[in-house]
Amino acid sequence: MAGVLFDVDGTLVDSVYLHVVAWWQALRQHGHDVPMAHIHRAIGLGSDRILDELLGPGHDDEADRAVRAAHASLFAVHWPALRPLPGARRLLDTCADRGLRVVLATSASRPELDALLRCLDSDGSLTAVTSADDAGASKPAPDIVEVAVQRSGLSAEEVVFVGDSVWDIEAAGRLSIPCIGVTCGGLGAAELLEHGATGAYGDPQDLLDNLDEALTTAFRMALI
Structure with a gap:
């Protein structure tokens, strides 16, 4: 028996750039003018870490809570427009x-997860799911x-991971779990491979088309 763990945002659902815009708007609302390119590279970190990455040390925790709340509200506006990435349902x-x-x-978050699950519409293929409530610390922590x-x-x-960011890898x-990379979250194949991905595929459909190769390579790496 073996298993595949999947990141969701940017890996299965086309949501990364919506997160970028929501963070950009939330930060501007609270006086922080951060370039979108910088925000994009931080996507994949949990909301408890992304502001450290974008603002550096010394920012105010209370203000951070307001920024995170603004991001959540701004991103929620886009939930009805969320779409699976090509091949995501078939891959699962x-x-x-x-x-x-x-x-x-x-x-x-649990409400956001519910929106992502509605978008994917693949509940019958899932063994389990996680949410923010399940982790003491977010990626790149392994919790x-x-x-x-x-x-x-x-x-x-006995498992491999599939993700779109260096934080996933x-x-x-x-945990010494091999990670297969997909570039549909906006990072290039070279960067994912440089950070340790066992392979890099364009999107879930590309991974599905090469699934035997991808899984064989990843599980072989797990044995090294």
């Missing part, structure tokens, strides 16, 4: 049909990945 269904345990490993492994009913040696790597 195919993995499940092959007998793989499929777990969504995301630190999205949410560790919970996903536990809910899969498998060991870390780092979080999985801290």
Whole structure:
């Protein structure tokens, strides 16, 4: 038995740039003019870490809570427009049909997770899901990945992770779990491979088209 853990934002759902705009607007509302390119590179960090990455040390915790709340409200406006990335549903269904345990490993809030699940419409293929409530610390800490492994009913040696950011790769790597990269979140293949991805594919459809190769390579790396 084996399993595949999936990040969601930017990996299965086309939401990364909506997050970028929501963070950009939230930061501007509270007096921070941060270039969108900088925000994009921080996407994948949890909301408890992204402001440290974007604003540096010494910012006010109370003000941070207001920025995070503004981001959540601004992003929620886009929930009805969320769409799965090409091949996302078929990838989840195919993995499940092959007998793989499929777990969504995301630190999205519960309401946001519900919107993502409605978008994917693949509940029948999922073994388990995670949310922000399940992790003491967000990526690149491995907490949410560790919970996903536990809910899969498998060991870390029996799973691979699929993600679109360097933070996904780092979080999985801290548990010695190989990570397959996808570039549909906006990072290039070279950067994902440089940070340790076992392969880099354009989107879920590209990964599905090369699934045997991708899984074989990833599980082989887990044995090294």
